[in-house]
Amino acid sequence: MKHLLTAMCFLCASAAGFAQAKVIPLDKSPLDVCYFPENFPMLKIQGKAAGPLLARLIYSRPSKGDRIVFGELIAYGKLWRLGANEATEIEFFQNVKIGSYKLKKGRYTVYTIPEANKWTVIFNKENDTWGSFGYDPKKDVAKITVPVQTISDSVEIFTISLDKISSGFNMNISWDNTKVNLPIYLQ
């Protein structure tokens, strides 16, 4: 009941109160960042960074809750922003190779088309976008299909990490019982 009252107050406030000072609540799917090398800012201030920052990914992290994620919340065969809110962005601080595609250093938007056994991961040149509403395939710079792995321990919060491999890093994407690895090679 208390929740309902709060919700009603918010509804009234948002309908009538645009002229008042706006208090922006924290998002349910907060923004987060990951780096390659992992934890670069911390390594940098400790003087332990072996080299320069090579990649940074910024994304929003929805929670699974009681929902079934892939195939229900996120439909198979449809474009997904890889998170929530603003589309996920990755910045490369040097040139990279993904599959057969060579990408120049710079910032890209990442989308995916998930399916039950494979995902298509898309890198696109249109930055600062919301959701996948403005997706323009003409601005794609790489489109790679990777296999889906099933993990036994369900991941509650959508997670991306950039993990070291030989000559580059893996973009590891996990949520619910699904995991996808995309290798990215430094040029």
Add this chain to the structure above:
Amino acid sequence: MYQLQKLSCFFLISCCSTIWMAGCVNKEQEAINSGAKDADSLSLLSGKNPYSSIDQSPMDVSYYPEGYPQIKMAMPQQTAGPVARVIYSRPHKKGRIIFSHSENSLCKYGQPWRFGANESTEIEFYEPVVINNKNLSAGRYVLYCIPQEDRWVLVVNSNLHSWGLHVDPDQDITRIELPVQEQKPALEDFTMVFKPAYYGADLIIAWDSIKVILPINFSKS
């Protein structure tokens, strides 16, 4: 008319998500009120994640124009590029004293503060701007401040991609004194937003019952 429909659709989505988030904030407040420890309230809210938990002070982004990515999606043909964005972390007040002379306050007067938590706060300009009569070229900068009771010294610095704050005045680009103003209503969450101004935009930096406003000059197109 089509654009109008799209905009109304966005309005409806915003209202719905506000209601959804209201429940979330309320739940968090209950966790705090019940005296749950930080780690407990975190797992209560978001479950356990074997890879990487959600931070207590989550990251957020603000654009100028405000809500730029949504505006661009609603009106792709008519939207020029963004002018600025700030990426920062948002700690909660949680009943603590934030700004004061006391050693017990979170941000003691006279001590440099990174604006938020975790990584140092980053501001990016997509075009040249002027701050404090200093020309800044397009690009990224770090922002931090030295809070005092009645004024803050805000610093634009170039030591990017660092954690916390290592004050290195050699990398300072400009320092500007800003008067402290009253913030009503008081804010539980640390907040940075851009608002339009006749000379360009203001960056409003607000937490608890105070705010400071950083004027940013650029030519309006």
